Amino acid sequence: MSTGKNEVWVIAAVCLGLASTPALAADGIRETAVQFAKGESAATLKDKVKGDESVDYRLGATAGQTMTVTLKPSNRSTYFNVMAPGEDSAIFIGSTEGNKFSGRLPKSGDYVVRVYLMRNAARRNETSSYSIEFKIAADVPGAAAAPAPKP
Numbered sequence: 001m002s003t004g005k006n007e008v009w010v011i012a013a014v015c016l017g018l019a020s021t022p023a024l025a026a027d028g029i030r031e032t033a034v035q036f037a038k039g040e041s042a043a044t045l046k047d048k049v050k051g052d053e054s055v056d057y058r059l060g061a062t063a064g065q066t067m068t069v070t071l072k073p074s075n076r077s078t079y080f081n082v083m084a085p086g087e088d089s090a091i092f093i094g095s096t097e098g099n100k101f102s103g104r105l106p107k108s109g110d111y112v113v114r115v116y117l118m119r120n121a122a123r124r125n126e127t128s129s130y131s132i133e134f135k136i137a138a139d140v141p142g143a144a145a146a147p148a149p150k151p
Contacts, residue, residue, distance in 0.1 A: 028052055029114070034059035034134050042135040047115070049078065051125040054116040059134060063108045066137040071099040075128030077121035085109025 034057050036043050049055055061067055071080050071094070079094030082101055086109065092101040095118060105111070117128055 029054045029056050031056045031058065033057075034113075036134075036136075041137065042133065044131055044133040046129070046131045048127055048129040049115055049117055050127040051117070052122045054114050057113040057115070057132070057134070058110050059113070059136070060110050061105050061108065061136050063105055065105050066102065067105055067111065068102040068133075068135040069100070069113055070133045071115065071130055072132075073099070073128045073130040075117065075121060075126055077118040077126070078115065078128040078130055079118065080113050080115045080132070083112040083114065085111060090114075 030053065032045070032047075032055060034043055034045070045057070047055060067082075069080065069082065071078065079099065080092075080101075081090035081094060082092040082103075083089070084091050084105070084107055091106070092103065094101070113132070113134070115130065115132065116122075117126060121128070
């Protein structure tokens with residue numbers, strides 16, 4: 001007869017393992033939050049995709065800021081799209097525009113940068129290792145500067 005202590009340890013180990021893995025949506029899209037180190041406005045991540053897997057990077061930004069994303073893949077069939085907050089359609093499509101995006105953001109919220117393999121490579125279950133750099137301008141272009149204090 002079991003005392004129950006072993007079952008508690010097994011459940012705790014499984015929960016700990018689940019908590020440390022990235023979120024994986026049912027449709028094969030892995031989600032990762034992008035956070036900049038304190039005082040920084042850029043971050044570079046390294047990862048890989050295989051087959052029909054995609055990786056969604058989520059990062060918050062403010063309307064009017066400039067976001068730059070640069071992808072350096074090992075497989076030439078690897079691209080990314082950029083989606084604005086709450087939008088399903090992309091504001092940037094890497095397969096037609098290349099592996100660098102730089103643009104002024106139309107609205108505030110969480111942007112999604114989706115890295116994927118083109119269908120030809122995905123069908124062959126190919127893998128692509130890559131580095132991806134995210135930059136967001138620290139200031140909002142066009143914003144008025146605070147007036148200087150009067151002496």
